[in-house]
Amino acid sequence: MSPVVIISVVIGLIILLLVVGTPIKPLRMIGQGIIKIMIGALFLFFLNTVGNQYGIHVPINFTTSAVSGILGIPGVAALVAIQLYII
Structure with missing residues (x-):
C-alpha cells in the first residue's frame, strides 16, 4: 500500500x-x-393490576406513559385523579 x-x-x-x-x-x-416512557408504561401496568380491585383503570398509551415516566409517582397520581374526577 502506498503512503x-x-x-x-x-x-x-x-x-x-x-x-x-x-x-x-x-x-x-x-x-x-x-x-x-417504558418505565412509565410499567408504572401504569402495575397501577392497573393493583387498581383493578378498586375500580381504577388508566389506559396505557404514549401520552399517559410519557406523563407517568417523566413525572414519576406524582404523574401516576395525577393520571388517577384525572381519571376519577374529570373523566
Whole structure:
C-alpha cells in the first residue's frame, strides 16, 4: 500500500469520527426518553393490576406513559385523579 492511501484512510476516519461523534448526546437523550416512557408504561401496568380491585383503570398509551415516566409517582397520581374526577 502506498503512503498516500494510508494517510487518506486515516484522515477519512478522523473526519468520520468527528461527524459521527457529534450526535452522540442527542441520541443519548432520545434513548433516556424512551427508557422513561417504558418505565412509565410499567408504572401504569402495575397501577392497573393493583387498581383493578378498586375500580381504577388508566389506559396505557404514549401520552399517559410519557406523563407517568417523566413525572414519576406524582404523574401516576395525577393520571388517577384525572381519571376519577374529570373523566
